[in-house]
Amino acid sequence: MTHPDDLLADYVDGTLDEPRRADVDAHLHGCARCREEVRLAGAAEASLVELEDVPVPFGVTGPVVVEAGKRFEQRGKAWDRFRWAAGLAAAAALVLVVALNLGRGDQQNAAQPASASAGAGAAGGAAEAGAAADSNVPFLGVERQPNVSYDDAGIQALAVDASRAVASAEKAEGQPLAGAAVSPPPTPKSAEERFASAPRPRQCIEQSGLPTDSPRDVLVRLVEAKFEDQPAYIAVFAESPGAGQPADHVIVWAVSSQDCRILSTASQRVGQA
C-alpha cells in the first residue's frame, strides 16, 4: 500500500484542499498505520502549540549590544581620521546659518532673545554674514526646544539648511562688505570654546564618542530638544576637508541627553542641497 506521507502534515494542519483531504480520508479508512500516525502527529502538534515563550534572562543580549557599540566606535574613529584629516573649517560662512535660524521663528523660540545680541545686521543677508567671517562667528549657545521632537528627516533638514547657508556664505566671502559698520559682538570660534558655555551637553556629547575639541570642525548649532520623543542634544557641525579649505560638509548628531548614546546622525554635502 502506498501511504500519502507527503500529505499528512498538511492534513493534520488542516490546510489540505478538499479533494486531497477526501483522498486522505479514504486512505485512512483502510490504513491503521496512517490513522495512528495522524493521531500521534495531531497530539504532538497540539502540545507544541501550547508551549509558551519564556522571557529572556537578564544579561543575555547586553554584551552583544556593547560589542555593537565598540564596532561603531572603531568605525567612527576611522571615519573621523578621514574626515578631519587636515585643515581648519572656514568657520566664517556659518554666521548665515544663524541668520537663517533667526528668520524661522516657529521652532526657534529660544533663539529669539539671542537675536538681539547677534546684531541688527544678522538678518540682513549674505554680505553681512561674510563680514563676520574672519574673527566672529555668532553662536546662540544652547537652543532650547523642549517641545520639538526631531526624527531622521528632521535632523536631515537641519543639515540641509546649514549646508545651504554655508554655500551662500562661502560665495559671499571676500566680496566688498556692505555692512562693514555693523560689528557683531565677539563670539568664540572653536567648538571647544563654544561648548564651554554648555558643560552638560559637552560632557554628554564627549561621552557619546564625538569630538568636542577638534580645531577642524565648527559647532554651528546646539539644540536641546527631543529625538523620536527621547530627550536629546542635537549638535550641528560644519567640517572642512583640508587646510584653508571652506567647510564642505555639515554633519548633525542626535545624542540622548539621558544616557548619552548616539541616537542618529545626518550629513549633507555643501553645495548639493
Next chain:
Amino acid sequence: MPEQPARDEDLVRRYLSGDRAAFAALVERHERRVYNLALRMTGREEDARDATQDAFLTVLRKLSSFRGEAAFTTWLHRVTVNACYDLLRKRQRAPLLGRGDDDLPAMEPPPAPDPADDSSLSLDVQQALMQVPEDFRAVMILHDVHDLRQEEVAAILGVPIGTVKSRLHRGRVALARAMGLSRDEPAKGEPADAPGTSEGTVSP
C-alpha cells in the same frame, strides 16, 4: 510626529550608516524569539543563552554582507538554528565522562527545568523534543511553536518544501512516541517511524 516602527532592513541600514542605537533596536525586537527558538532547540537555558549570543554576534559580524535578498527575520532564524546546531555538536563531542577540567562540573546536570513553564506537560514536551533528531526538531519548533509558514521554514533551513512537510510529519510522530502517546510500541527499527539522523547543517 507620528512614528511607524522601522522595518528591520531599515534598522540594518541605519546601523551600517553609523546609528548605534539601530542595532540595539534590532536586538530588542528579536531577542525573545531568538532565545526561545534556541531554548527549544537545545533544551537547556545555559545553551540557549550561548546560542542567542552567538547568533546575534554572527549577525553583527555579517551585517555588512546582508544584502536584503532574504528577509532579515529569515536570515536571523537561519543564523540562530545554525548556532544551535554548532552548540549541540560541541556538546556531543565533549566527553560525558572523565571531563577532568576543574572549572567544569564532572557531570552536566540533566536538562534544566524550564523556569517559566512549570507545568509537567511542557517539561515532558521539551524532554521529548530532545529525543527527536535536530533537523526534525527544528522544523517542528519553527512551524508549530513559532507559527512560521512551511514556506518560511523551507527558506530558513534551505531545504525544499517537500522536505519540510515530510520532516514535520515524521517529527511529530516521533515526538508523540517520545512522549509516550503511542498505543502500541512501534516495532524496533521500523524505518518509517524513526526519523533518520541529522542531515547536516543549514548553509549560512
